[in-house]
Amino acid sequence: MKSMLLDLQNQKYITQDNENPNGDDVFRKKLLVDQMFKYFDADSNGLVDINELTQVIKQEELGKDLSDCTLYDLLKYDDFNSDKHLALEEFYRTFHIENKNLSETK
Ligand SMILES: [Ca+2]
Ligand SMILES: [Ca+2]
Secondary structure: OHHHHHHHHHHHHOOOOOOOOOOHHHHHHHHHHHHHHHHHHOOOOOOOOOHHHHHHHHHHHHOOOHHOHHHHHHHOOOOOOOOOOEEEEHHHOOOOOHHHHHHOOO
């Protein structure tokens, strides 16, 4: 499901950006997650809350395509510090983006 999300973002944002000679997948992935996070974080306060997720789900009608796994699961399972918000760091962790501060866990 998470890879589906990344694919969605890929289709949206990375259309003519395939020329990267080194094919730095990790960097591209991080960029995607950054863009996704900004997109989710409607009020740009650095946290994605349940209302913002709901907005995204409505806009994208993701519920239809991802019937067995919704964006709410992101908040349910990937809210690592259980504050009911998803921070960018938690997004990184969710999508396994290597980060100096988060290198201990996968
Ligand atoms: Ca927000
Ligand atoms: Ca959190």
